Amino acid sequence: MKKYFAFFTLPTVLAFLIAFLIPFLMGIYLSFTKFTTVNDAHWVGFSNYIRAFTSDQDFLNTLVFTVKFTIVSVVLINVLAFALALLLTRKIPGTNIFRTVFFMPNLIGGIILGYIWQLIINGVLATFGVDITFDASFGFWGLVVLMNWQMIGYMMIIYVAGLQSISSDLIEASKIDGANSWQTLKSVTIPMVMPSVTICTFLTLTNSFKLFDQNFALTAGAPGNSSAMLALDIYNTFYGRMGYEGVGQAKAVVFFIIVALIALVQIRLTRSREVEN
Amino acid sequence: MKRFKKILALTLATATIISMAAGCGGAAGSSSTAASAAPASEAPSGAASTAATGSGEIYYLNFKPEIADVYKKIADAYKAETGVTLKVVTAASGTYEQTLKSEMAKTDAPVLFQINGPKGYANWKDYCADLKDTELYKHLTDKTMAVTDGDGVYGIPYVVEGYGIIYNNAIMTKYFALSGAKAKSMDEINNFAKLKEVVEDMTAQKGKLSIKGVFSSTSLKKGDDWRWQTHLANLPVYYEFKDNKIDLKSSDTSEIKFQYADNYKNIFDLYLNNSVTSPKMLGSKSVDDSMAEFALGRSAMVQNGNWAWSQISGVDGNVVKESDIKFMPIYTGIKGEEKQSICIGTENFFAINKKASADQQKLATDFLTWLYTSDKGKAFVTNDLKFIAPFDTFKENERPTDPLAKEVLRYMGNTSLTNVPWNFTVFPSQTFKDNFGAALLQYAQGTKKWDDVKKLVIDQWKSESGK
Numbered sequence: 001m002k003k004y005f006a007f008f009t010l011p012t013v014l015a016f017l018i019a020f021l022i023p024f025l026m027g028i029y030l031s032f033t034k035f036t037t038v039n040d041a042h043w044v045g046f047s048n049y050i051r052a053f054t055s056d057q058d059f060l061n062t063l064v065f066t067v068k069f070t071i072v073s074v075v076l077i078n079v080l081a082f083a084l085a086l087l088l089t090r091k092i093p094g095t096n097i098f099r100t101v102f103f104m105p106n107l108i109g110g111i112i113l114g115y116i117w118q119l120i121i122n123g124v125l126a127t128f129g130v131d132i133t134f135d136a137s138f139g140f141w142g143l144v145v146l147m148n149w150q151m152i153g154y155m156m157i158i159y160v161a162g163l164q165s166i167s168s169d170l171i172e173a174s175k176i177d178g179a180n181s182w183q184t185l186k187s188v189t190i191p192m193v194m195p196s197v198t199i200c201t202f203l204t205l206t207n208s209f210k211l212f213d214q215n216f217a218l219t220a221g222a223p224g225n226s227s228a229m230l231a232l233d234i235y236n237t238f239y240g241r242m243g244y245e246g247v248g249q250a251k252a253v254v255f256f257i258i259v260a261l262i263a264l265v266q267i268r269l270t271r272s273r274e275v276e277n
Numbered sequence: 278m279k280r281f282k283k284i285l286a287l288t289l290a291t292a293t294i295i296s297m298a299a300g301c302g303g304a305a306g307s308s309s310t311a312a313s314a315a316p317a318s319e320a321p322s323g324a325a326s327t328a329a330t331g332s333g334e335i336y337y338l339n340f341k342p343e344i345a346d347v348y349k350k351i352a353d354a355y356k357a358e359t360g361v362t363l364k365v366v367t368a369a370s371g372t373y374e375q376t377l378k379s380e381m382a383k384t385d386a387p388v389l390f391q392i393n394g395p396k397g398y399a400n401w402k403d404y405c406a407d408l409k410d411t412e413l414y415k416h417l418t419d420k421t422m423a424v425t426d427g428d429g430v431y432g433i434p435y436v437v438e439g440y441g442i443i444y445n446n447a448i449m450t451k452y453f454a455l456s457g458a459k460a461k462s463m464d465e466i467n468n469f470a471k472l473k474e475v476v477e478d479m480t481a482q483k484g485k486l487s488i489k490g491v492f493s494s495t496s497l498k499k500g501d502d503w504r505w506q507t508h509l510a511n512l513p514v515y516y517e518f519k520d521n522k523i524d525l526k527s528s529d530t531s532e533i534k535f536q537y538a539d540n541y542k543n544i545f546d547l548y549l550n551n552s553v554t555s556p557k558m559l560g561s562k563s564v565d566d567s568m569a570e571f572a573l574g575r576s577a578m579v580q581n582g583n584w585a586w587s588q589i590s591g592v593d594g595n596v597v598k599e600s601d602i603k604f605m606p607i608y609t610g611i612k613g614e615e616k617q618s619i620c621i622g623t624e625n626f627f628a629i630n631k632k633a634s635a636d637q638q639k640l641a642t643d644f645l646t647w648l649y650t651s652d653k654g655k656a657f658v659t660n661d662l663k664f665i666a667p668f669d670t671f672k673e674n675e676r677p678t679d680p681l682a683k684e685v686l687r688y689m690g691n692t693s694l695t696n697v698p699w700n701f702t703v704f705p706s707q708t709f710k711d712n713f714g715a716a717l718l719q720y721a722q723g724t725k726k727w728d729d730v731k732k733l734v735i736d737q738w739k740s741e742s743g744k
Contacts, residue, residue, distance in 0.1 A: 037382035040403065122561055133498075133560025134722050220499045222560055223722070224715040239375035241708050242400040 031249040036242075048250035052237075055244075058225050059251055062233040069140060069229065070208040073147045077204045078197070081152045085159030086185075099160065103153035110150075114217020117146045121218075132219055139219035139227030146214050151207065155200045162196030163189065191275045198270040205266055209259055230255050332360035335640050338380055338387040339367040340625060343587055347661040354653060361640055371500045374707070377401075381630075388633040389641045392432045393624040394702025395526070398424045405431040406631040406638060412646040413627070416668040424626050432626030435649070436664040439604070439685035439696075440508055440582030441619035446601040448577040451486055452479055463603070469540075469610035473547055479577065480551045486577070490553035493567035493579035495545075497721060501563040502714030504580055509544065510713065510734075511620055511701040512609055513537030518700060530703045531742035538731040540609035548580070549721055556721040572597055580607060583681035587663070604684040606694075618688045622699025623667075705741035712737050 026038070031048055033041035052059050084102060088095050105113070121142050122131045132138045166189065174184045190197075212231035215221075221228030221236070228236070234255060238248030339348055345367040352363040366387070368376035373391075380387050381404065392398050398405060407429040408414050414430055417423060424432030446463075452475075453461050459474045466472050479491045496502065516537050523529045535541075549556045553576050564581075565588070571579040572592035579585075583604075589597060606619050629641050648654035650670045658664050663677040665685060676686060688694065704710060716733045719725035 036400065036403065037378055039382050118561070126558065129555060130557045130722070131561045133718060134557060134724075222499050222715065223719055223724070224712070239372075239378065240711070242374070242706060245378070 027249055028253055031246060031253045034243075034246050036245065041246075044246065048246040049254070051244075051247045052250045052254065055247065058228070058233050058237075059230075061225065062228050062230050065136075065140070065227065066209060066211075066229045069143060069211070070205060073144050073151075073208045074201060074204045076144065077148055077151045077155055078200055080148065081155035081200065082159050082193075084152065084156045085163055086189075088156070089160055089163045099157065102156055105150050106154045108150075110213025111217045113146060113150055114214045117142060117149075118218050121145075133222035136223060136226035139222070142218055143211070143214060143227070146218060147208060147211070150214075151204060155204065158196050158200055159193060162193035166192045191273070194270065194274040198267065198274065201266055201270055202263060206259060206263055209262065210255075332362070333636065333640050334362040334364055335389060335637065335644050336364045336366070336385065336387045337389040337641075337644075338373075338377055338391070339365050340373050340391050341584075342367050342370050343584060344662050347657070350661060351648070351654075351657050354657070355644065355647065358653070359643075359647070361644070363644060386630060386633065388630050388637045389644070390628055390630060392424065392626050392628045394432070394626065394699075395424055396702060396704070396706070397626070398426065398431050398628075401628065402426075402431075404628070404630050404632060406629040407431065408433055408627075408629060408642075411642050413642070413649055413668070416650065416670050418667050418669050422623070422667060424628075432628050433645075434623045434625060434667055435627050436623055436625050436662075437621060437667050437685070437689075438582050438584060438623055438625075438665070439619045439621040439681075439688060440580070441604045441606050441688075442578050442580050443571065443585065443681065444578045444603055444605055445571065445574065445576075445597050446603050447598065448486055448488060448574070452482070452577075455482060455485060463605065466605065467608070467615045469543055469608040469614065472608050473543075476547055476551050476578075487574075488553075488577055489570070489575040491551040491577050492548045492553070493570040493576040494552055494554040494562040495548045495556075495559050495721065496562040496564050496567050497559040497714065497718040498561055498563050499711070499714070502717065503710065504564065505545065505717055506710045506714040507701045507704065508582075508620070509580065509607065510541065510704070511699060512607055512611075512697060513541045514704075515697050515700045516540075516611055525700065525703055531705070531739070533735060533738050535731055535734050535738075537609070537611065538727075538734070540611050542727055543610045544607060545717070552576075557723065559721050560718050568592065578605075583665075583679075583685045586679045586681040599680050602680045602684075604681065604688065606688075606697075616693070616695055618691065618694035618696045619685070620697040620699060621685065621689060622702075624699060624702055705738055709737045709741040 030038060030041055032043060032045060034044045034048075035041040088099055088102075092098075108116075118132060121138070125131050125134070125138065130138075132142055170188055170192065171184060174188045179187065210231050211229055212235065215227075215229045215232045216235075219227045221232055225233065225236075230251075234248050234251045237244050237251055241248075337348070339345060345365070348363070348365040348367075352365060355361060355363050366376075366380070377387070377390055381390075390401075390404075392401055392405065408423075409428070409430040411433070414420075414423065414433055417433060422434045423430050444463075449463060452458055459478045460466055460471060466475055476491045479486060479488075483490065495505065497505070513535065514533060514537075517523075517533060517535070518525065518530070520536075549559075552559075553570050554562055567576075567579055568581065568585055568588045569592050570576045572589045572595040574596040586602070589595060589602065590599075604619050606614075606617050608614050608617070611617075627645060629638050631638075633641075648658060649666060649668050655666075655671060655675055658666050659671070659675050659677055663679055663682060665677060665682055676682065689696065713730075713734055716725055716730045720727060720730050
């Protein structure tokens with residue numbers, strides 16, 4: 001059967017090449033060049049990387065903002081999602097309806113969510129005579145709320161699946177051994193759902209780090225660039241500034257390396273805490 | 278049986294590949310419209326992209342979303358007359374540069390595109406063909422308006438526009454009739470001091486005038502702040518260059534002192550403090566919001582250009598009569614400004630893609646010649662595009678008749694006043710403008726001092742010029 005290998009994998013391989021690998025390699029190449037459109041690049045070496053950090057402080061500022069945002073939202077989303085999952089795996093009437101309701105925001109696109117929340121937040125802030133562009137911290141917390149609203153439902157579903165797969169024998173055994181509910185949670189439930197934790201932290205971490213749509217729609221970086229995140233800054237550099245296309249590309253490569261590193265480290269860390277059934 | 282299985286497997290595999298290839302082909306065919314629709318609005322393509330047959334196709338990347346529909350009509354007419362397909366893709370507002378950037382990278386790149394002046398030319402130098410020998414350039418009334426480099430002509434202006442303070446004459450008349458009004462007619466308002474007096478008095482009496490504020494919201498939302506960081510900033514920069522006798526084509530424009538910063542502050546403060554919206558809430562106001570406020574009669578004045586007429590008249594429940602909408606120059610308190618007119622110029626220049634095939638370039642120039650010299654084309658320009666065309670092929674009676682265009686023509690014809698040219702085409706970069714706009718917002722919100730804004734303008738101008 002081996003000779004049919006090509007027939008069955010070719011479509012996927014081609015799609016992967018066209019949509020991912022070729023643009024990715026081209027992107028790395030372009031980060032070392034100066035270009036206006038992607039077809040007329042001239043080699044310039046590392047100068048784009050130097051300019052990414054020296055021409056202005058935007059890249060570093062957005063990096064700091066992104067890291068802060070990621071920490072806050074990863075913690076909040078996972079804690080809240082896990083709490084909801086715990087609640088909704090008890091035999092409460094209407095569990096299914098609640099699960100559906102919490103999951104729904106995830107089905108709405110980021111741009112739309114951004115605009116919806118912009119209206120809501122501006123509506124609230126209007127009573128204080130300001131709007132979301134007034135202070136970067138408004139944008140920050142706006143984004144946190146938005147992301148929580150969008151992601152909690154999704155993570156909750158993963159945690160629910162994890163919780164349901166814990167065999168009731170284990171819980172029963174811990175009860176017989178005299179563990180109270182906190183001890184059961186800490187020593188039985190959480191270790192058993194570690195695979196879900198791995199997935200959920202991975203998803204929230206990378207999604208928060210490379211957030212773009214929501215940021216673009218909610219604040220677009222206002223005031224100034226102080227609520228812009230990395231992806232938005234890369235977009236602005238590439239499209240918003242003539243002569244900075246290569247710099248934008250260099251930033252994108254640095255961005256990729258950071259995201260890849262963080263994701264790898266995180267997976268290592270949480271994997272090591274998973275227990276075998 | 279074994280053989281049957283083999284054949285079945287083979288057929289299925291082939292089918293998969295074929296359907297995938299077909300999928301790719303389909304995607305490539307429609308990509309020109311899909312990709313350009315990127316951020317917000319759909320890009321209406323003038324003609325079906327499948328119609329590219331023998332007689333050729335011109336791909337035009339349009340800058341002005343407000344006239345996208347008109348180009349559809351033009352494309353149909355041109356197709357009927359010459360058989361050449363005009364494919365018009367329109368970039369969403371504020372996204373022209375990035376759309377152009379990605380479109381230019383394609384095999385099927387735009388042949389006809391536009392640059393926004395000398396700065397735009399500097400960026401697209403490698404793509405701009407020399408238009409010196411084109412029919413259109415020969416008809417250009419004022420040759421100094423074109424974008425030139427050495428002997429070559431690389432951008433031909435295709436429209437003349439004007440901007441100033443648009444006012445609703447009905448509300449002004451109502452004010453002048455009040456007892457104790459600070460002026461009795463618009464003629465009296467010919468400098469900043471008088472304007473300020475009148476505006477502040479109008480604000481005090483806004484209940485009687487049934488308006489919410491004299492000026493529409495100073496839209497400082499990101500991407501909607503060009504009326505301030507570009508258009509309004511043109512005035513102090515114009516006077517500064519004029520005072521110091523700076524040659525606009527030289528590198529002397531790479532630094533400014535912003536010596537008329539206080540004049541800018543004068544008018545900007547007036548806008549902020551006599552507005553429909555409180556200054557702290559301006560960060561989410563768009564140009565559309567401002568124009569709607571004006572159209573609904575909630576404000577008496579708004580700074581914008583003659584292109585705004587279609588916006589004003591298009592607002593549902595528009596109460597501003599065509600005969601009541603007028604222009605006034607933007608006064609900032611500069612000496613001798615009684616003789617100042619509105620700002621007249623353009624940032625719309627046609628350019629032709631040098632890298633396109635010679636045939637395509639020829640088709641594009643032919644189209645331009647048709648549009649601006651044939652009777653049919655000219656009718657479109659005047660009546661549908663509503664352009665004041667800067668070409669000698671247009672006779673006196675071939676001018677647009679919308680109220681603001683008429684006002685622009687009135688000011689252009691008034692020789693006792695000096696028109697302010699559009700010097701903002703030498704502003705260093707979009708980043709400069711964006712940063713300036715962001716600083717203006719922070720100033721409006723009270724989180725930045727004026728001196729810091731001024732410093733930022735000077736520093737950013739210099740650093741953005743020096744790249």
